Amino acid sequence: MTLVVALDHCKEQIRAFLGSNFYISDMGALSDDTSLLDHGIIDSTGVLEVVGFIETTFDITVDDSEILPENLDSIQGIGHYVVRKISSAADA
Template sequence: MLSRKDPIDIYSEQIRGFLASNFYVADAESLQNDASLLDQGIVDSTGVLEVIGFIEETFGIIVEDSELLPENLDSVHGIAQYVIRKKN
């Protein structure tokens, strides 16, 4: 029987891979989905712009100024949930 991954798992893997290749993440697999990227020092204010560019290019969505909120962009899980909401 084939198992299907949930979109949130697929998006989380893509986001984690991006963070690991573009920012200093000692161990990408140990990065918890709900950990604050800002509080952990992984992403700074300039890095948020890189994350937005990644989201727009990878997932084909536009991040509106009104959506630049911590709950949307400050964790792997938050970003994945945001992408799912925007794509629906």
């Protein structure tokens, strides 16, 4: 699977998770780079739910030092983070 396909697949799963676990009035208006925190879609507890989802769904471990807005504040950021983690685990 190429990284582009993997990223698109990750983003689809992330979008589905967000849509079924958080209140989003208009999923169609939620772009990949929308800040989930700034738009009130997730809060600090929601971040932990997202971390749990990532760890369970993609079988990776999210280190405390990686719980950063650039990794977890948008669908795009989460997708890139997951692909990086999976790629680095595959290279190890």
